[in-house]
Each structure stands twice: as structure tokens, then as C-alpha cells.
Amino acid sequence: MKRAIRSGNLFDHGEPASSDERVDALVERGGVTIERIVSTGQASPPGFWYDSPRAEWVVLLSGAAALEFEGEPQPHPMKPGDHVLIEAHCRHRVAWTSETEPSVWLAVYYPDGAAD
Template sequence: MVQGNLFDDVPTGVAEEVFTALLERPGLKIERIVSNGQASPPGFWYDSAQEEWVLLMEGGAAVQIEGETAPRLLQPGTWLHLPAHCRHRVAWTDTGRPTVWLAVHYSAG
């Protein structure tokens, strides 16, 4: 048995996003992501073979989905399901405080 708290030791002021695996099993990964003002590089798109369900826990962010005209704004409590191969990018994350995400990656089908 393992226990933790998503808000323990949240990194602040770091140059890169911090990915912390909380649970990994075949076909499943649950991770905490902490952003401190980061965004996807220009022209970069995530395109995963796995499905992703993400919950914004703290802070703020916007996720751009390929083909949509405006980014989707996320605030604490907002979740988003990204099907496999749904091309997306992080348009921005809060620069004034850490943005804490809970992401669940799992095999499609």
C-alpha cells in the first residue's frame, strides 16, 4: 500500500515541467504534472497512442486542440478527455503560481 498527497513538495520556479509518476501498470500511468508558466514550443503537438484524461487541480492553463479555433481554458476542477492521437498542445500555464495537473494515460480500446 502506498499513500501520498498531490500537493506535497510542489516545485516552484523551475525551468521545465515536472512529471511525477504516481502509479504505473501495463497500459496505465497516473502522474502529477507541475507547470510553472511553461507552454508547448511553437509548432509542437502532442500525439499519443494512448488516451489521456487530465484534471487541473491548481493554477490555470489553456490547451489547444488541433482544428479548434480557440484554446480550451482550464481552471481548478476542469477535466479534459483526450482520445488517442488527438493532437493537442499547452498554449499557456499560470505564471503567478504552480499549475498542478493529474493525468491518467491508458491504452485505447
């Protein structure tokens, strides 16, 4: 029986190719996507809100960042190891990410209701 093994290192992301965040899809199967996101000082554009039809669980592995959620008065600061579950259609944005070190995220997107 042949087994296909794919491996890598979440922190081996190289230098940014542009001023944009780097987003690498690591796994995409059955409506589930696992991404590594590397932020280097990026934030969501003013007035922009993510509004996904899928739920998202995200953990910050390195760096620092803050998320904003629509209707919440204060940003949600994050340090390495912090994670948050964002339900489908919960409008949110990235307030800021560290400009002095890469902020490496692991994000898991899945269909609404899959974690019930």
C-alpha cells in the same frame, strides 16, 4: 498477508528544480500511467503537438491553463476542477499555464479503447 501502501500528497511538490515542468509518475501498471504534472508558466514549444497512441484523461487541480487542439480555432481554458478526455492521436498542446501559481495536473494515460 503483507500489504504495500504508498501514499503522498498531490500538492506536496516542493520548489521546481529547474525551469521545466515537474512530472512524477505515481502509478504505472498494465498500460495505464497516472502522473502528477506541476507547471509553473510553461507552454508547449511553438509548432509542437502531443500525439499519443494512448488516450489521456486530465484534470487541473490548481492554477490555470489552456489547451489547444489541432483544428480548433480557440484554446480550451481550464480552471481547478476542469477535466478533459483526449482520445488517442488527438493532437494537442499546452497553450499556457499560470505564471503566478503552480498549475497542478493529474493525468491518466490508458490504452486506446480501454474506456469503451
